[in-house]
Amino acid sequence: MAKDLSKQRFYADGLQFECTGCGACCKLGGGFVYLSLEDVGFAARHLDLSVTVFSETYMALHKGEYIFKNKGDNCIFYGEKGCTIYAARPTQCRTYPFWKANLKSQYRWKMIIDECEGVGRGKTFSYEEIEAIKNQTSQTPAGPEPDSLK
Ligand code: SF4
Numbered sequence: 484m485a486k487d488l489s490k491q492r493f494y495a496d497g498l499q500f501e502c503t504g505c506g507a508c509c510k511l512g513g514g515f516v517y518l519s520l521e522d523v524g525f526a527a528r529h530l531d532l533s534v535t536v537f538s539e540t541y542m543a544l545h546k547g548e549y550i551f552k553n554k555g556d557n558c559i560f561y562g563e564k565g566c567t568i569y570a571a572r573p574t575q576c577r578t579y580p581f582w583k584a585n586l587k588s589q590y591r592w593k594m595i596i597d598e599c600e601g602v603g604r605g606k607t608f609s610y611e612e613i614e615a616i617k618n619q620t621s622q623t624p625a626g627p628e629p630d631s632l633k
């Protein structure tokens with residue numbers, strides 16, 4: 484019989500998260516935003532650019548994988564008021580902080596509390612909701628629109 488994994492995970496009773504739009508996750512020095520082809524097409528269309536022009540302008544290769552370039556320590560799309568392609572941000576950004584790596588252990592999750600002020604506030608995501616986001620069949624709700632932030 485299959486084991487009920489939900490009872491074994493530290494987030495069996497859910498985890499709280501609500502994005503405040505602080506932008507800290509876009510400013511993680513040395514951070515990498517990995518991209519799927521779908522992410523690239525989506526963002527290129529959003530900026531009304533061909534995939535070729537978009538990739539030449541905004542993308543780089545890191546160990547054989549496509550990432551967004553950085554501007555200083557920030558993601559290249561991070562502007563004065565936050566993400567400049569918020570409606571077309573890639574899956575990695577749409578599923579933060581419920582990434583597989585962050586959910587590996589309670590210890591790892593506690594490190595995220597220091598990175599993201601949205602952890603521990605707002606809605607409690609159930610085990611099932613977290614699993615769906617972790618497996619990228621769902622996403623975390625959008626934070627405040629960057630233009631609405633002072
Ligand atoms: S996900 Fe967390 S770190 Fe990123 S903008 Fe929202 S609250 Fe800030």
Ligand code: SF4
Binds near residue numbers: 569
């Ligand atoms: S694409 Fe937008 S949300 Fe994602 S890291 Fe870059 S600035 Fe942040």
